[in-house]
Amino acid sequence: GKMIQIFNELQTETANLKFIxxxxxxxxQHYYYEFDGNFDLELMLATQQYKKLxxxxxxxxxxxxxxxxxxxxxGMITRVRDKDIGVISSMALTGGTYQFENGSLDMERxxxxxxxxxxxxxxxxxVQWKIEFEKKINSMxxxxxxxxxxxx
Numbered sequence: 001g002k003m004i005q006i007f008n009e010l011q012t013e014t015a016n017l018k019f020i021x022x023x024x025x026x027x028x029q030h031y032y033y034e035f036d037g038n039f040d041l042e043l044m045l046a047t048q049q050y051k052k053l054x055x056x057x058x059x060x061x062x063x064x065x066x067x068x069x070x071x072x073x074x075g076m077i078t079r080v081r082d083k084d085i086g087v088i089s090s091m092a093l094t095g096g097t098y099q100f101e102n103g104s105l106d107m108e109r110x111x112x113x114x115x116x117x118x119x120x121x122x123x124x125x126x127v128q129w130k131i132e133f134e135k136k137i138n139s140m141x142x143x144x145x146x147x148x149x150x151x152x
Contacts, residue, residue, distance in 0.1 A: 005032045058133060069126055071118045076100035078115070080122045088116050 004020070007030045013019055018039050020031040035042045069080045078084060078100050088098065092112035097104050107115070 003034055005034055071122050073115045073118060076105050077102050080119050085119050088112055092116050
């Protein structure tokens, strides 16, 4: 079937074999794409299919990452979600009882401020992680098709 082929030496392009790119190294590898019909169209479809699969895989990872993004404070655990940050921040003005996943804790204003700081640090980490994710998706090249073994 149609697929990416790798050769150690440069090949002559044919009506059904197009050169894609070379990976340099000790043993340079030359990547070619074998196809029937319209090369540009097939390549576009192959790339779209790969990106779709990759996005599904990445969004699953993203959900898992966000589901387990928690902050521990004085032995208590809270999940980092925007609504939680809002609640903690408003309570930090006065103090009060904050509900954690494993119980509730009567906290002074200073403790709540510490918790806000921890939660915000965690949230910043999540945001940076999401940006890295987007970059990964945007930088995906056709050559990744080979590694994912996508067959058109």
